[in-house]
Amino acid sequence: xxxxxxxxxxxxxxxxxxxxxxxxFLNGNPLSPVKAEEVEADAILLTHGHAxxxxxxxxxxxxxxxxxxxxxxxxxxxxxxxxxxxxxxNHGGGYKFDFGYVKMTPAWHTSSIETxxxxxxxxxxxxxxxxxxxxxxxxAGDTGLFRDMELIGExxxxxxxxxxxxxxxxxxxxxxxxxxxxxxxxxxxxMHYNTFPVIEQDPDTFARLAAKEGAKCQVLAPGEEWTLxxx
Ligand code: NI
Ligand code: MN
Numbered sequence: 001x002x003x004x005x006x007x008x009x010x011x012x013x014x015x016x017x018x019x020x021x022x023x024x025f026l027n028g029n030p031l032s033p034v035k036a037e038e039v040e041a042d043a044i045l046l047t048h049g050h051a052x053x054x055x056x057x058x059x060x061x062x063x064x065x066x067x068x069x070x071x072x073x074x075x076x077x078x079x080x081x082x083x084x085x086x087x088x089x090n091h092g093g094g095y096k097f098d099f100g101y102v103k104m105t106p107a108w109h110t111s112s113i114e115t116x117x118x119x120x121x122x123x124x125x126x127x128x129x130x131x132x133x134x135x136x137x138x139x140a141g142d143t144g145l146f147r148d149m150e151l152i153g154e155x156x157x158x159x160x161x162x163x164x165x166x167x168x169x170x171x172x173x174x175x176x177x178x179x180x181x182x183x184x185x186x187x188x189x190x191m192h193y194n195t196f197p198v199i200e201q202d203p204d205t206f207a208r209l210a211a212k213e214g215a216k217c218q219v220l221a222p223g224e225e226w227t228l229x230x231x
């Protein structure tokens with residue numbers, strides 16, 4: 001599994017010959033080294049409707065033909081925007097796609113779609129467990145700490161967890177380290193920090209806290225790529 005970070009919560013995951021894009025906030029993302037016009041994807045997984053996650057999903061899906069996977073409300077919104085391939089899910093449900101198995105997990109956050117005419121209901125926000133090519137990834141999405149992360153870790157032995165550490169809108173480094181303790185991933189990658197002043201954090205502080213909880217922390221700079229070997 002090859003993981004490329006675009007800053008904030010945007011990742012391109014290549015696994016089993018497929019490209020899976022998470023939360024493609026690219027053109028408005030001050031940290032992203034790529035533009036929406038430059039990425040290729042087979043699937044786009046959206047954790048919630050906020051602009052810093054939904055980003056350029058519709059434009060990328062229309063150009064590449066990628067399948068958008070999101071909660072029912074966001075999937076329907078994308079379809080109404082002219083995206084041909086959408087797949088709606090909801091919390092606790094899993095589905096086997098041609099690129100891997102995806103289960104939608106809950107997240108403690110909010111979700112709305114910001115349009116020029118105001119905010120639309122975006123359903124509940126979520127995260128994803130992705131299992132592909134023998135590797136399990138957990139993307140927590142935007143969330144505060146919640147005890148049921150323990151259950152997610154129990155049901156799905158996690159190779160790599162993507163956790164927000166920015167604080168203010170999501171977990172901060174201390175709570176994210178507590179999430180590591182409950183999820184028990186082999187590796188953890190911090191996200192959702194340093195994009196804006198309000199979420200400035202030192203990822204190395206988090207890395208030290210995560211190490212105490214038994215996970216190797218892989219801090220990725222925007223544009224950086226890392227390969228996780230199959231166990
Ligand atoms: Ni959000
Ligand atoms: Mn966010």
